[in-house]
Amino acid sequence: MNVFVTKGEGRGNLVFRALLKGLMEKDVVKVALVCAEDPTGNSFVHVLTGDTSVVESSWPVPPVMPVQGARVVSKITRKGPVELPTAVVLRPCELRAMRELVKLNQVKLDGLLTISFDCPGVYPLQQYLSGDRSFMKASIDEAFGHFDLSGTRPLCQICHRFTGELADVEVGFLGAPDEGHYLIGHTRRGEEALKALGYQEEVDLERRVDAVQEVIKQRIEAREGYFKGEFGPKVVGVEALLTTLHVCINCHNCMRVCPICFCRECFFDSDALKVLPGNYLVRAERKGALRFLPDTLLFHLGRMNHMSTSCVSCGTCEDACPNDVPVSRLFAMVADKTQAIFDYEPGQDLDRPIPFIDYQDEELHDYEEPYIESTTHRPSSS
Amino acid sequence: MDKESTVLVYGTNLAGYRAAYALAKIGYRTVLLNRGAYVDEYRNQALAQLPLDFCWACGHMPQRLFIGLGAMQVFYNADLLEVKGEPGHFTVKIKKRDHYINNFACTECEACIRACPVEVEEAGKKRKAIYVCPEIAWENIFIIDEEHCTKCGECEKVCPTGCLKLDRTEETIEMDVGAIVLAPEYDEPTEDDLAKFGFGKVSNVVKSSDLARSSLFTNFVRNSLERPSDGSLPKSVAVVVTPQYNHGVEYESYNATISAIYRAVRTKELMPEAHVVVFFREFRGFGKGHYRWYERALELGIEIVRAWDLSVDKGKKKGDVKIRYTLGDQEKTLETELVILITGQKPPTVMEKLSKVTGVEADEHGFCKVLPFTCGKTTQEGVFAVGEFTGPKGNPEVVWEGYGVIPEIVECLGEKNFSPAPPPQLRDVSGEEPKVGVFICSCFGEFNNYMDLDALVEKVRDLPGVAHVEIINGCCTPPTIQETAQRIRDARVNRVVLAACTPLQKLLKFRRVVMMAGLNPLLSEFLRLREDVIRVHEDREGMLEKAFVLIASGVEKVRKAQAAPPPMETFHSAALVIGGGPSGMEAALAIADGGFPVTLVEREQELGGLAKGLRKDLEGHDLSGYLAQLIQRVEQHPNIGLYKGVQIKDLWGYAGHFYAELEAGGEVKLVQAGVVIPAMGAKPFEPKGAFLYGEDERVVTQSELEDLLAKGKVPPGPVVMIQCVGSRNESHPYCSRVCCSQAIKNALDLVERGIEVTILYRDLNTYGFKEDYGILAREKGVKFIRFSADRYPQVSLSNGELKVQVHDLERDSVETLEAGTVALSVGMVPDVENYAKVAQWLGYKLDSQGFFDTETSMCPYEEAIKRLMKPWELSSNGVFPVGLVHSPRSFTEALLTAKDAAGRALTLLGKSQLPPPNAMYVSAVKESKCVGCGLCVDVCPYYAREIDEAQGVAKVRPYLCDACGACLVACPSEAAYLRDARGEQMIPSIDALLL
Amino acid sequence: MGGNGFIPKILYALCAWCGTGGSETAAALWLKYPENVRPFRVVCTGALDPAYVLRALIEGADGMVVSGCHPGDCHYNLGNFRARRRLAVMKEVLNTLGLDGDRLWLRWVAHGEGKRLVDTAFEFDAHIRGKGPNPLVKRWDT
CATH class of the missing domain: 3.50.50.60 (FAD/NAD(P)-binding domain)
Structure with a gap:
């Protein structure tokens, strides 16, 4: 692992612009996939560009995440790897999702140089669109390395996988001296890229590791506290959960923007659930009435069963919800539990198969009901 | 005169059953003689030694299926009286007594049991003189207890199908068969013995x-x-x-x-x-x-x-x-x-009688003698013996012999004489509005005793989608099959719900009913009125309600059912054998003798593999002679394309369609095969640096010691042997099986020459008859000292003398032995790199010890027997690993795996087209919804799916698909589905089940 | 049995081999179990889609019990290992959201184990009666 430290170059988007520009000028990559502000200044979009001037005016780390980067990378590489070496800047959650998609055959890594970083979080999309955008842009740029940004999405504030260590090149701000940052090559490709940029000096990471660990510890505590204390009681239990989902309008936007929901057509949009009119009547009769559009709970629970083990807690679903269902927090809370069953962390280890295609002969006995033979066929009637 | 093609199987051990199924699949009829009245009346080894405490025996012995197809006949209460003639032309005289109840026509209504006036008390339980056995619900045989039956005839009077006839007497029949397989059961020790x-x-x-x-x-x-x-x-x-x-x-x-x-x-x-x-x-x-x-x-x-x-x-x-x-x-x-x-096993009690009748000889232990290097050839040509009848063995060996004996049997037989009847013509219902017909079986009126079927009909009639409801008499006896098929036709429906009894037993009959009515069985659903309602409940209201709900659910399921024919695919009838050791050659020869082309690739210039240095085994078999014979036959066989000194450059494909690129002398050749037999052998463990091996030339391996002895060089005594070197430890957590025999063999040789031998061991694995030699060694004065796994002996040099220090576990004392020679019994280890390469090409998963497994084996037992009994050879993707790539084993034991593989290959080769094992019931892909994520490919236990790289979607290899449904659950979308359980069928059917 | 007249609707998901075999062994022995336990058959427990289970628990089932071949004995080799993982996730999802994952049971039953199947039906029925109705069933707003 090659580690370099740069000092006094400042923090924020300018670091990434310089890094990308350098990589392109040194021909390490020909193309960059990066966020840029749309001309109206309302929001941000991903652009694919070979033009350094576009990179110079880009916003590699915008204050919001309108589209999950993993989806973008999947869009580009699903049918085959990129034809020219491409640098892509991804938030840690985007990177984890992208790596999860590698396992699912939806992303080809060849030719990609991934860059990630200590993510300070993002603002809720709606809030950005209707709020003080220049303030938020400035705040993000200043927030690198501080990790005390207020107003970011609730899930960002309890994110404990906020570093870019899974990328080829990690840009680290935490622990870096003198308003500088670390550049860490985690893979051979990353190391070579940094060498090509002329970085020589190697430093040890002790300071950084301590700083990162400290934040992780705080975040894990906060996360557990939040799900158990503040958030949990509001959504757990039949009454609370259904009340939470009352505002859901069944638009399925959460699924559509989810990087892990890679299906062409969701099971819950498929013919399987397109039943005949009589079926609705029978169900309505049983329940006293039937809510329309139907199958809201089934959709959410079903998705949790299908993909919570791969959920990276990126929060995109909640940004996409028009009615403020805390869907990303619901998912994250469940995902923490379902991933713990298998001690699985999505996107972490590319060689670790998705839990549902793997198994152990001896495992999960706690989920089996032990049988103790009863001596009679009928339990004594009392 | 043409040779006969039918095979007689005597006895019901699993090897016999397996041989019978294999013969049927290849295309030969079999007749099976059961001495008892049902499948397991005489216990066989696998069941007497149930590895797990649940029984799957009849469920996985598709006896009914083969009988139903006409490939197999089973005679009960049968015996073999006389055998005349010669291989290919035997005339056998058989005694048999059919069941009083013909169990193929019996509906199991139990009217006979109710009518029987004789009550019998047995082991504290009451039953009638006619009763059901063994009550594990697949092969329920109705038995009349001769002792108590008064022949009053009440049962016969009430039998609705006429399948019960009290005048069944013992018959003696004669028939002509081409070969005889003796497969009698296991004899447990008696009370006296114990x-x-x-x-x-x-x-x-x-x-x-x-x-x-x-x-x-x-x-x-x-x-x-x-x-x-x-x-x-x-x-x-x-x-x-x-x-x-x-x-x-x-x-x-x-x-x-x-x-x-x-x-x-x-x-x-x-x-x-x-x-x-x-x-x-x-x-x-x-x-x-x-x-x-x-x-x-x-x-x-x-x-x-x-x-x-x-x-x-x-x-x-x-x-x-x-x-x-x-x-x-x-x-x-x-x-x-x-x-x-x-407990163990006794020599077979039927040995003497079978000797008299068939002429086969017994060995010195009283088991049937099998000729060396064969799987089941006895001293009587054309008569074969398999399973526990020929000696103590493991469950895997028993079942392997079932297939292993096939190539040997087929040599004696004439032209194939069995092929299943073609299916009836089916009507195209596409474009028709779904019209469901519900047919409620009354089991010849029997069900009326338990519930109000007319009321059920009235309730069902109002269900949406139901166009027709009626009560039928039956749908499982020949006349009622005809009749019900006609009723379905007359009702002019295009979907069928048949509410009757168990499809586990009667699936083929039910499907035939539907097909005879011209409908694809995918358009039907079979429900168990008897098993799910009538027999398990008492409350009549509750039963009616439940029956209705089950039918409603079935109706919902078929309303959206779609017909599709069984997809067929071609199969290339040739084999590729990788490795020219004894097991590779044995498999190649058996397949080549069966008339199919074989490509045999050996990376060395010379055939023989690891066996080249072998001479004799513990039992004294001439291994080098047999090896020479194998090499000669392989080199001359017209059906074997032999490539020596050749590497496989690449290998790809799947069952039926494998391709290999061979490279020799700069030239590349492409060969095609339907099955692949990995036979790359294993390697001896190299004890470098341990026990002074490689440092002092007096420390040798057992093979090196054997070489010395063969060359007449007598090693300096005393000889100390150390067992379990490189076996049963953390890096090789298994017993190498052969090293103890090798040690005993060398020890016996040394003591003959007057050299003192001490064997230091953990467990002496002289299994089966090898135990005799272990005892002999002790008698001859070989000393044995047991040590424990955490205290291996130490070999040291002291003034130029070898010393071995050992902790005697049993006496808890430390001893120092003088040694002229130290012999290390080294285990066998997988050829890791080579295995990994081949396994990766074939998409095959190696087991946790690094060897090839013949079936995915997660059971504590080697080759869970059930899986071995499973009729589907392709569950291993047409890849049959043999010999040492499977596990450490001796020369002759390796040959058995080779014969098993050859037998399995022979059931596949020669069929240019294979339908899926479950006909039209296969999994499929909605390509427009598939994104090619590959989850279904990863979960498929049958290699039945792949990703079509060009289109980026999953494809099904139909004949590998056993329709287990793993893919449909793995697929988060609805792209993967089972043809009989599409999402749009299942969801409404669940809803209806909740009515 | 059971207070205040509550008769739960129970689905018993059975694989087509051991689970179904167990139910047929029970029938061959004329063993009785409660009428409100209704079999739902899938080819293999590994073919039991979570969507089916959720559908049942939302649309009317007070509980669902799943039985198939013992681990290592799956007719399809691996189906029950995969089923166990799926079931674990289902139960964890339900529990985390306070929807009572204990209304879903997994217990292996082999072909011959008719008594075990019947015992399971009784035991689960009593278990669900003890819990009372599944609140989701009567909710119009699911």
């Missing part, structure tokens, strides 16, 4: 096989361990492997010690507080995963006592059992509350 262990005398001594059987309905649970004396649960349990203490009376099948370990582990799991002890002399678990089970037992705190001798008697406290045993030089006793015996 007297030493207190069995029959001391009340709390039980046999493990009885325990397994008595817990069939519940599995092995705490209650299974209740003590016979007072029904209490024991606080201490001892498990004893009896054949190790009963030499000459019973023989130890290879499963015995692992069965003991397994029983102890299960006992400990159920009762963690109990003290569990296992007694045996030696642990002989050399099968896949066995050593890990042994370690698990130790982890659980199970005590393992390697007692030299042992006897069992009544204990001091009432009900307790006392075990007296010797350990080292000490006499010890243990009081325990329950003793479980793992």
